Amino acid sequence: xxxxxxxxxxxxxxxxxxxxxxxxxxxxxxxxxxxxxxxxxxxxxxxxxxxxxxxxxxxxxxxxxxxxxxxxxxxxxxxxxxxxxxxxxxxxxxxxxxxxxxxxxxxxxxxxxxxxxxxxxxxxxxxxxxxxxxxxxxxxxxxxxxxxxxxxxxxxxxxxxxxxxxxxxxxxxxxxxxxxxxxxxxxxxxxxxxxxxxxxxxxxxxxxxxxxxxxxxxxxxxx
Amino acid sequence: xxxxxxxxxxxxxxxxxxxxxxxxxxxxxxxxxxxxxxxxxxxxxxxxxxxxxxxxxxxxxxxxxxxxxxxxxxxxxxxxxxxxxxxxxxxxxxxxxxxxxxxxxxxxxxxxxxxxxxxxxxxxxxxxxxxxxxxxxxxxxxxxxxxxxxxxxxxxxxxxxxxxxxxxxxxxxxxxxxxxxxxxxxxxxxxxxxxxxxxxxxxxxxxxxxxxxxxxxxxxxxx
DNA sequence: GTCTATAAATCGATAGAC
DNA sequence: GTCTATCGATTTATAGAC
Numbered sequence: 064x065x066x067x068x069x070x071x072x073x074x075x076x077x078x079x080x081x082x083x084x085x086x087x088x089x090x091x092x093x094x095x096x097x098x099x100x101x102x103x104x105x106x107x108x109x110x111x112x113x114x115x116x117x118x119x120x121x122x123x124x125x126x127x128x129x130x131x132x133x134x135x136x137x138x139x140x141x142x143x144x145x146x147x148x149x150x151x152x153x154x155x156x157x158x159x160x161x162x163x164x165x166x167x168x169x170x171x172x173x174x175x176x177x178x179x180x181x182x183x184x185x186x187x188x189x190x191x192x193x194x195x196x197x198x199x200x201x202x203x204x205x206x207x208x209x210x211x212x213x214x215x216x217x218x219x220x221x222x223x224x225x226x227x228x229x230x231x232x233x234x235x236x237x238x239x240x241x242x243x244x245x246x247x248x249x250x251x252x253x254x255x256x257x258x259x260x261x262x263x264x265x266x267x268x269x270x271x272x273x274x275x276x277x278x279x280x281x282x283x284x285x286x
Numbered sequence: 287x288x289x290x291x292x293x294x295x296x297x298x299x300x301x302x303x304x305x306x307x308x309x310x311x312x313x314x315x316x317x318x319x320x321x322x323x324x325x326x327x328x329x330x331x332x333x334x335x336x337x338x339x340x341x342x343x344x345x346x347x348x349x350x351x352x353x354x355x356x357x358x359x360x361x362x363x364x365x366x367x368x369x370x371x372x373x374x375x376x377x378x379x380x381x382x383x384x385x386x387x388x389x390x391x392x393x394x395x396x397x398x399x400x401x402x403x404x405x406x407x408x409x410x411x412x413x414x415x416x417x418x419x420x421x422x423x424x425x426x427x428x429x430x431x432x433x434x435x436x437x438x439x440x441x442x443x444x445x446x447x448x449x450x451x452x453x454x455x456x457x458x459x460x461x462x463x464x465x466x467x468x469x470x471x472x473x474x475x476x477x478x479x480x481x482x483x484x485x486x487x488x489x490x491x492x493x494x495x496x497x498x499x500x501x502x503x504x505x506x507x508x509x
Numbered sequence: 510g511t512c513t514a515t516a517a518a519t520c521g522a523t524a525g526a527c
Numbered sequence: 528g529t530c531t532a533t534c535g536a537t538t539t540a541t542a543g544a545c
Contacts, residue, residue: 088510107420108330112538126511128540167500196416196475197330234499235490241476242469242494249468252419259461267458271465275498276457277390311528335520348522349529357521 092130094120100141100186108138108194138194139202145191146209149180154216166224167273170243173220175265178247182254182261192248217244243272315353317343323364323409331361331417361417362425368414369432375403377439389447390496393466396443398488401470405477405484412474440467466495 098119102111113124113134131137156176157169164172181188195203195210217240224230247268254264321342325334336347336357354360379399380392387395404411418429440463447453470491477487 091510108333110331110420113540114538122510123512124538125513125540129510134539193419194330197333197420228501230499231501234494235482238482238487238490239494239499241472242465242491245472245475246465246469248472249464252468253464259458264461267461268465271457271462271498272494273498273500275494275496276453276462277496278451278454314528336522337520345528346530347520348531351522352528 088130091122095122095127095130095137096141096144097186099137100145100190103138103141103190103194104186108198135199135202138198139205141187142191142195142198142202142206143209145187145189146206146213148184149177149188149191150209150213150216152176152180152184153213157216157220166220166227166229167269169220170224170272171265171269173217174243174247174268175261177244178250178261178265181248181251182256189251193251214240239272243268311353314345318345318350318353318360319364319367320409322360323368323413326361326364326413326417327409331421358422358425361421362428364410365414365418365421365425365429366432368410368412369429369436371407372400372403372411373432373436373439375399375407376436380439380443389443389450389452390492392443393447393495394488394492396440397466397470397491398484400467401473401484401488404471404474405479415471415474437463462495466491 095116098116099111101119102116106115113127116137117124117127127137131140153173153176156172160169160172181192191206195206218236221230221236221240225232225234225236230236247265250264259267318339321339322334324342325339329338336350339360340347340350350360354363376396376399379395383392383395404415414429418426418433441459444453444459444463448455448457448459453459470488473487482490
């Protein structure tokens with residue numbers, strides 16, 4: 064209310080941050096993005112309107128156009144953030160493991176991080192996953208680069224496990240990866256945090272994928 | 287160009303079929319549903335308009351209202367068909383197996399049928415899966431009954447396997463089911479029929495879920 | 510930076526001719 | 528059954544006051 068109202072507002076906080084204080088401009092921009100992510104997640108693309116987004120943060124729809132050229136640019140940024148935040152969390156989780164961590168430990172950490180970003184971290188991530196296939200082609204195309212990089216990260220995770228002999232040699236790793244990520248992405252539809260915490264979910268998910276659900280032979284051969 | 291132009295079109299083909307010929311009325315109704323399913327799948331709810339749907343089959347938007355009271359009723363029926371066609375195919379596939387078929391064989395047949403319905407059968411199924419969570423609450427509620435019944439079918443499939451000792455006793459069957467269905471539902475995003483046919487996909491999916499991807503111990507304990 | 514006011518387009522849905 | 532014409536509501540986006 065005193066210093067940082069309008070005068071020497073400078074630099075953004077997101078990239079190559081210079082100043083330390085968030086400008087009011089940046090704050091409002093973030094609030095718009097948050098509201099857009101919320102609406103996108105709960106109502107879906109094209110069901111959301113600029114007016115609805117604006118109402119959530121008590122501004123007028125016209126004000127949004129001071130920050131974003133049009134609706135698609137706004138949605139585009141929400142989707143981008145949604146995918147990047149997952150990627151960042153997952154990469155951080157895996158890279159913070161010991162260098163000699165097993166493939167299973169890495170996949171488990173990645174699964175937990177992905178699940179956490181998806182369920183706890185909220186609307187950006189869910190908005191991306193739920194809306195990607197329904198969004199105009201151009202927005203999809205813009206989002207593809209990050210998605211490919213993320214897919215590659217997982218691919219390397221599994222291929223590392225294969226090279227170390229931890230994963231069966233004749234298993235389809237691409238299918239494994241798509242099944243795992245697809246399965247946990249779906250969790251936004253059924254997950255109930257009061258039934259099972261994310262830590263247990265990710266542990267159990269990896270148990271299913273690594274060990275399988277088939278019961279081991281009941282009695283060993285009498286050798 | 288001669289006989290079957292307009293005259294004696296009669297009776298519906300769908301339920302409790304009486305006559306053998308499809309009325310023009312029913313034919314147009316089906317064409318509208320097809321177009322709606324296509325648009326719903328490729329553009330998503332609320333991005334589709336009655337006009338777009340009408341254009342796909344060369345009629346005027348107003349004509350749709352002769353067959354459906356409003357847009358939501360039309361969407362509702364597309365979603366219902368989408369879920370029912372999967373359920374029907376999967377149930378048929380499982381029930382056509384031998385009575386002494388193993389749990390794994392049943393799950394494999396169910397997976398193949400689900401995948402086939404999803405990928406071959408087309409827009410109705412995908413439209414349901416992709417739009418369910420984004421559609422207005424009332425439409426969701428209408429679709430829940432079929433979805434619950436379908437989920438129960440899978441649940442029994444797995445619980446049967448547990449009771450027969452085929453599935454590990456301490457595996458979370460609910461999570462297994464959700465992971466499996468979620469994973470293959472996601473396949474509409476990545477599946478390429480020229481890379482791997484559905485039969486191989488479903489076989490490999492079941493192998494991953496039943497046996498796991500972990501490599502077996504390389505050398506047995508020297509006992 | 511945020512607002513009011515409004516232009517321009519599009520949507521769902523209805524009325525009524527044919 | 529399908530059409531044209533249109534109403535009324537809502538949308539994105541812009542213009543300009545403050």
